[in-house]
Amino acid sequence: MAEDSNKICKDIESHHVHLCTLTEEGRKEMVACLSGRAEYKCGNCGAKANFATNLCDPVQLPEIDWMGDGADNINLEGHCR
Numbered sequence: 228m229a230e231d232s233n234k235i236c237k238d239i240e241s242h243h244v245h246l247c248t249l250t251e252e253g254r255k256e257m258v259a260c261l262s263g264r265a266e267y268k269c270g271n272c273g274a275k276a277n278f279a280t281n282l283c284d285p286v287q288l289p290e291i292d293w294m295g296d297g298a299d300n301i302n303l304e305g306h307c308r
């Protein structure tokens with residue numbers, strides 16, 4: 228069997244709460260909440276998340292890397308429920 232290069236999820240049972248899915252569904256508030264202080268990156272699709280549990284293939288980011296492209300998310304913290 229050839230590998231499915233698009234959807235390699237290591238935690239398929241939780242895929243509905245993965246940033247990949249939430250982004251696809253256009254749930255921007257959720258995505259902003261879950262990626263505002265991203266410490267992990269999805270090795271599958273490149274999405275960033277605060278918690279490894281929100282990624283298909285979590286890779287820990289080397290340092291606090293969210294300042295650059297995530298700056299807009301910082302003031303969304305209050306939206307988290």
Ligand SMILES: [Zn+2]
Binds near residue numbers: 246271272284
């Ligand atoms: Zn992903």
Ligand SMILES: [Zn+2]
Binds near residue numbers: 282283
């Ligand atoms: Zn997944």
